[in-house]
Amino acid sequence: MKKILVTRRLLRSNEDRIKELYDANLNLNDELYSQDKLIELSQGCDGVLSALTDKLDEKTINRLPKSVKILSNFAVGFGNIDLEAAKKKNIIVTNTPEVLTDATAEIGVLLILGACRRASEGIQGARDADWKWSADYLIGKQLTGARLGILGMGRIGQKIAKIAKSLGMIVHYHNRSKLSADKENGSIYHDNLKSLMEVSDVLSVCCPASKETINLINKETLEYLPKGAVVTNVARGDIVDDEALIDALDRRKVYAVGLDVYKGEPNLNPGYLKHKSAFILPHLGSATKETRTAMANLAIDNLEEFFKSGSCKNKVN
Ligand code: GLV
DSSP: OOEEEEOSOOOHHHHHHHHHHSEEEOOTTOOOOOHHHHHHHTTTOSEEEEOTTSOBOHHHHHHSOTTOOEEEESSSOOTTBOHHHHHHTTOEEEOOOSTTHHHHHHHHHHHHHHHHTTHHHHHHHHHTTOOOOOTTTTOOOOOTTOEEEEEOOSHHHHHHHHHHHHTTOEEEEEOSSOOOHHHHTTOEEESSHHHHHHTOSEEEEOSOOOTTTTTOBSHHHHTTSOTTEEEEESSOGGGBOHHHHHHHHHTTSEEEEEESOOTTTTOOOGGGTTOTTEEEOSSOTTOSHHHHHHHHHHHHHHHHHHHHHSOOTTBOO
């Protein structure tokens, strides 16, 4: 029986399945393993079912025992893993695409709605019984007719585009390449970030974190936005330079932000907290029972496929 280290708790049904298939070392207390502990616990393991909270950088990967041949990441994103270092050590890395598209896009749309319609302030007012209806109370930005700029038109971006269109938004996008007409579905392509940002009343960051996208939303690029734009991020905190975005909020260049992901999670830059117009969520993108179950099942399927065939269709390195 193959031996697998599972670095975080999974939902019960997933833990039951992995226990049936493997000699599984589960993390029943859901402790956040340090890199040393992860290495120690992976001794003798054939694979690791990792999570986005595990920082598998070059140094850590180089210290993994030789027996580890696969890192099956329980996420669509894999910015937590140094793919090159894994490849050099002959370790394959897999992810869980598709199954989380719908749930993550739902949160992407919630960020847009929450930031545009001043949900944080509204919730606070209602909870504190500190409000009265009036014609100008918490006036927000209407989505109908507004231009949505999607940065990264992969599966999640496309699903957000579909919902946004049903809300009457006009969708623009920037991607490495223009999509086919059926995937594009009427959205307007921009071959560069500047041109996308110039038309984005609302920006939705949906691209993966990579060397090319780290801090792509920064002091310089934020200036391309129309004054009073809204910035949302459902992808990864690493794509945004927090200081620059907070400064843009301070200057009202940016009207509001909607964020689900942060650099250095679970800590977030305290500068966001002082802005009532920051609609912030704690990385809930894929957090539904259906989706988390499907993600873990796919991470297990990826292990199965690899051990049977030596490769995996969801290999990313
Ligand atoms: C969630 O953030 C994921 O990458 O799966």
